[in-house]
Amino acid sequence: MRRTIAGLDVHTSRDDLAGLEVLLWHHGSPQTGAILPPVRAAADAHGLAVVSVARPAYAGSPRQAGRTVADVAAGLRPVLGALGVASLISVGASGGGPHALACAAAMPGLVRAVITFASPAPFTGEDAWFAGMQAPGGLRAAAEGEQARRRFAQTDEFDAASFVDADYAALRGEWVALGADASAAEALGPDGLIDDDLAFTRPWGFDLARVSASVLLVHGERDRVIPPAHARMLAAALPDATLDLHPDDGHVSVLRRLDAALDALRR
Secondary structure, three states, X not given: OEEEEOOEEEEEOOOOOOOOEEEEEEOOOOOOOOOOHHHHHHHHHOOOEEEEEOOOOOOOOOOOOOOOHHHHHHHHHHHHHHHXXXXXXXXXXXXXXXXXXXXXXXXXXXXXXXXXEOOOOOOXXXXXXXXXXXXXXXXXHHHHOHHHHHHHHOOOOOOHHHOOHHHHHHHHOOOHHHHHHHXXXXXXXXXXXXXXHHHHOOOOOOOHHHOOXXXXXXXXXXXXXXXXXXHHHHHHHOOOEEEEEEOOOOOXXXXXXXXXXXXXXXX
């Protein structure tokens, strides 16, 4: 079901979520907020409802110029309150990872666990933060400011070497909807992606030490978009984090671990 709540474009797997435990899905960048079939299937298998929201400047959510990662979490609070959910597992893929963590910091009484897949770590301002990225141009431009990032967007093209064979296999298989969703988002304009990159390369607006929930950091060792060093940086900064590295996975194929990650929360 799709609706507008607190000005944001919100997608839910059920009409009535009052009193339920919810998988709050944070898409990567770019995104439309639509609930992807493998996310819904994994949630259904674990007795969870799903909420997915288009971040500001994506799909039907208006732009919030200058937004931080923490601002997005603050905007989600009234959405979740209106839905009446009982508890959350905050799950973020790639650019959704920082937002999944921000929700745990902003809503500690509601978020009982966090799972990230291929999440970036907070920007350090050092060149080493970009090490291992096949195509860091967008993030490097964002670190210089909005105008530089907008100039980059005029000539930006996807570098096919950013994905490994396992990523392309996942995009042809069960995660085909991820590629379709990203393409749909790109067709609506660059603002959401630009604002995401700017948010990742400025202060996030919260301290990782405030994330009291347990965090599972799932990352592929062959990731050429967000290298596994970022997962190690997050693990070192979070109070209760488990690092889950997979030697054969890249940036997309690691999402195949979603079922296993949800299983791990039961142990």
